[in-house]
Amino acid sequence: MSARTIDANDGELTLEPRGEHLVAVCFTAMASPCEVLLPTIDRQAALQLGTLVAREAWRIEKKFSRYRADSVTAWVHANAGTPVAVDPETASLIDFASQCFQISNGLFDITSGILRHAWKFDGSDRVPESEAIKRLLPLIGFNKLEWRSPRLLLPVGMELDFGGIGKEYAVDRAYELLAAQRSDPFLINFGGDLRANRAPAHRSWQVGIERPDAVGEATMILELEHGALATSGDSRRYLLKEGVRFGHILDPRTGWPVAGSPRSVTVAASSCTEAGLLATLALLQGDRARELLEQEGVRYWLVQ
Secondary structure, X not given: OEEEEOOOOOOEEEEEEEOOOEEEEEEEEOOEEEEEEEEOOOHHHHHHHHHHHHHHHHHXXXXXXXXXXXXXXXXXXXXXXXXXXXXXXXXXXXXXXXXXXXXOOOOOOOOHHHHHHXXXXXOOOOOOOHXXXXXXXXXXXXXXXXXXXXXXXXXXXXXOXXXXXXXXXXXXXXXXXXXXXXXXXXXXXXXXEEEEOOOOOOOOEEEEEEEOOEEEEEEEXXXXXXXXXXXXXXXXXXXXXXXXXXXXXXXXXXXXXXXXXXXXXXXXXXXXXXXXXXXXXXXXXXXXXXXXXXXXXXXXXXXX
């Protein structure tokens, strides 16, 4: 194993062998373990390709994170109540969020992240009081924004949160950059959301789907040749009180977790953004998750 620091403002890449014929370039971004899997190549070439992917992930995290004071998200919040013109990339993401809001009948809403002020999904039993949630509901609703690309007016007190689409978007952006540089097989995996261009010689990519009740253990192994997989679930972010588990997928109309949802949903699609959207929409449907996925005609895997 060997490592190389890219620079002090970004992070570190680690090179790890994966069996006899694969190597992984690993790093951390968006609070997730990330990796690029490649057929075994020389160390310098692997690190160069990993650097390309990692820097794109770090760029997107820096630009859209709600936790950074220098992000576009923070800038929009600081200018709430005033019309602003956003850059083309941000406008594209807001347009996508608008489409998600429309097709989900308001269930997928990037303004609902403000509910984090009430909910802390840390595995404890601290379920918020109903009044704390009710106070936040008037600040939720994509339809309350004034959005006509590229101009945005965010009402005072409201927030944007790109967390529900950011990681999948980063996978697709990194994929496009790497595909432009390399035709040989590769797989990009950001915290379980992944995309591959094609399979290694004489085999498929082996992808483990994490057990919701045992972090780090796989409940199933899927074979992937090309395309994307995305998983949404409550294995890492939840509350547990008096035997009742509260997952982190919240209904923006009520502010409460959706009842009856599967523990996790994995969807296969041509892009990670599409797969992630469908996985999240399925969870938002509660006990009708399977019905939605059947209607969409996609390959999927549910863990109840």
